[in-house]
Amino acid sequence: MDDIALQIQRVLDGDIEAFAYIVRLYQDRLFHFLSRLGLSQSQCEDTAQEAFVRAMRHLHRFDPSRATFTTWLFTIARNLALTHLKREARAPQQSAAPLESLADSGSAPDTLVEFSQLKAQVQQCLASLSAADRTVLALAYDDAFSNREAATIAQCSEAAYRTRLHRARSKLRHCLEQSDAIK
Numbered sequence: 001m002d003d004i005a006l007q008i009q010r011v012l013d014g015d016i017e018a019f020a021y022i023v024r025l026y027q028d029r030l031f032h033f034l035s036r037l038g039l040s041q042s043q044c045e046d047t048a049q050e051a052f053v054r055a056m057r058h059l060h061r062f063d064p065s066r067a068t069f070t071t072w073l074f075t076i077a078r079n080l081a082l083t084h085l086k087r088e089a090r091a092p093q094q095s096a097a098p099l100e101s102l103a104d105s106g107s108a109p110d111t112l113v114e115f116s117q118l119k120a121q122v123q124q125c126l127a128s129l130s131a132a133d134r135t136v137l138a139l140a141y142d143d144a145f146s147n148r149e150a151a152t153i154a155q156c157s158e159a160a161y162r163t164r165l166h167r168a169r170s171k172l173r174h175c176l177e178q179s180d181a182i183k
Contacts, residue, residue, distance in 0.1 A: 004069050011059055019059075023052050026070070029142065030077055036138035037081045038126050047084060051077035067152055070144070074153045082131045125175035133168035140165050 004025075010018035027048060034044040054076050055062075062072055126134055132154070139150035139161075151161035 005064065008059060008062065008069065011056070019052075019056055022055075022069075026073060027052075029144065030074065033074060033138050033142055034077060034081055036141060037078075037085070037131070037134050038123070039081060039084065043084060047077060047080050050080055054080075068149065071149045071152050074139075074145075075155070078135055078153055082135070085131050085134075121176065121179045125172055125179065128175055129168060129171055132164065133171060136161060136165045137168050137172065140169075 004022070007018045007022050011022070030048045030051065031044050034047050035041070039047060051073065055073050062069065066072075067075070126137075129137075135154050136150070139145055139153055142150075145153070147158050147161055151158040154161055154164070156164065
């Protein structure tokens with residue numbers, strides 16, 4: 001029995017500390033995945049927390065013959081994020097990262113401004129993509145997932161995942177070229 005399977009069994013046997021171990025093991029990766037989907041830091045924190053709560057509540061339903069635990073957890077998080085993004089699309093809000101957070105980095109002011117502008121352009125282009133496109137891009141930049149696992153999380157076939165990824169990268173590249181972000 002591998003480590004995660006052992007931890008899952010311990011949780012199912014009532015050991016809450018074992019689930020704390022699982023949270024520590026996955027929280028950073030899950031947070032980065034959610035941020036690549038376009039959620040703000042506070043939205044990432046809330047969504048990740050809700051994903052872990054749901055995973056804990058429904059752990060008895062996890063079937064290792066259907067998917068790995070990581071795939072199962074990230075699918076829960078993806079579904080929550082997509083629900084949040086749909087809700088947000090109905091009531092759009094402008095969120096800009098404060099420059100003060102960059103001021104502590106010790107970089108030259110012109111570098112900070114350029115970085116901030118590039119980051120804003122990338123975020124704007126990502127926001128213009130569909131949630132499905134953002135999902136495949138976010139999964140592609142998490143090296144731990146195989147194409148098969150990423151396709152499972154994106155809820156499509158492996159061939160469709162590769163096609164969606166190619167199209168999403170093209171759309172992002174086109175948007176960035178139009179905004180002069182990567183010229």
